[in-house]
Amino acid sequence: MFMISDNKHKICFNKGQVLILVLITIVSMSLAGCRANNSEEISPKESQYEESEVPITQNSPPLIEPVEQANTEPRDEDLVRILDYIPSVYIELKYATTDNFTGKIIYDFTDASLRYGTIKKLKAVQEELAEQGYSLKIWDAYRPVSAQFTLWDVCPNPVYVANPNTGYSSHSKGNTIDVTLVLSDGTEIMMPSCFDDFSEKADRDYSDVSDEAAANAALLENTMSAHGFNCYSGEWWHFSDSTAYTVL
Numbered sequence: 234m235f236m237i238s239d240n241k242h243k244i245c246f247n248k249g250q251v252l253i254l255v256l257i258t259i260v261s262m263s264l265a266g267c268r269a270n271n272s273e274e275i276s277p278k279e280s281q282y283e284e285s286e287v288p289i290t291q292n293s294p295p296l297i298e299p300v301e302q303a304n305t306e307p308r309d310e311d312l313v314r315i316l317d318y319i320p321s322v323y324i325e326l327k328y329a330t331t332d333n334f335t336g337k338i339i340y341d342f343t344d345a346s347l348r349y350g351t352i353k354k355l356k357a358v359q360e361e362l363a364e365q366g367y368s369l370k371i372w373d374a375y376r377p378v379s380a381q382f383t384l385w386d387v388c389p390n391p392v393y394v395a396n397p398n399t400g401y402s403s404h405s406k407g408n409t410i411d412v413t414l415v416l417s418d419g420t421e422i423m424m425p426s427c428f429d430d431f432s433e434k435a436d437r438d439y440s441d442v443s444d445e446a447a448a449n450a451a452l453l454e455n456t457m458s459a460h461g462f463n464c465y466s467g468e469w470w471h472f473s474d475s476t477a478y479t480v481l
């Protein structure tokens with residue numbers, strides 16, 4: 234027999250009751266411990282953090298991050314950000330906005346990327362143009378195959394959009410750009426047509442545009458050509474590195 238007492242009360246327990254009290258105390262303490270451990274694992278703060286770590290979309294370019302390069306020069310076939318190597322170039326990716334012939338956002342990234350080997354050639358173009366007061370302005374560079382299907386759905390004309398059902402656009406190989414010419418301070422100049430103007434003004438026969446537009450288009454074409462780019466006859470803005478790569 235056990236007894237607990239204060240000035241006014243006395244409570245007596247037999248051995249069985251004491252044993253039950255001890256068991257209840259042990260079970261309560263271990264349940265409290267479990268709850269404490271679990272609350273550490275699934276605290277709201279941590280679960281929110283994990284959700285924000287999943288921003289990758291299927292359209293993201295398969296870029297080689299500078300950190301992976303460990304201060305060494307990339308390999309020619311590495312897909313890298315153009316601005317990391319040619320910071321003076323202007324970039325306005327039309328398919329990252331609704332300001333393109335589809336009226337829709339075609340891909341969800343805003344970094345323009347190309348093969349490093351192609352960027353080296355483009356850098357030489359930019360330097361030569363800068364000496365004359367001009368700069369490149371890039372409208373499109375690496376383009377995922379999924380984006381090509383979207384463009385083809387809206388404009389199934391192989392002169393203006395490469396058919397992804399029968400081959401790949403060279404944009405999806407990371408060695409091709411859609412580019413125009415501007416002044417070094419970014420001022421627009423006369424060119425044969427707007428981007429993706431799918432009319433006769435788009436081709437490289439400049440006899441149907443003003444002398445000024447023809448001269449500017451010729452300067453862009455000749456400089457790109459001199460540094461190893463092939464100039465697509467159907468679109469004055471479309472250039473491919475003469476070095477071939479596979480689809481990414």
Ligand SMILES: C[C@@H](N)C(=O)N[C@H](C)C(=O)O
Nearest residue numbers: 392393394395402403411
């Ligand atoms: C859609 C246009 N900007 C373009 O790049 N056309 C060529 C032919 C392509 O789709 O590769």
Ligand SMILES: [Zn+2]
Nearest residue numbers: 410411471472
């Ligand atoms: Zn193009």
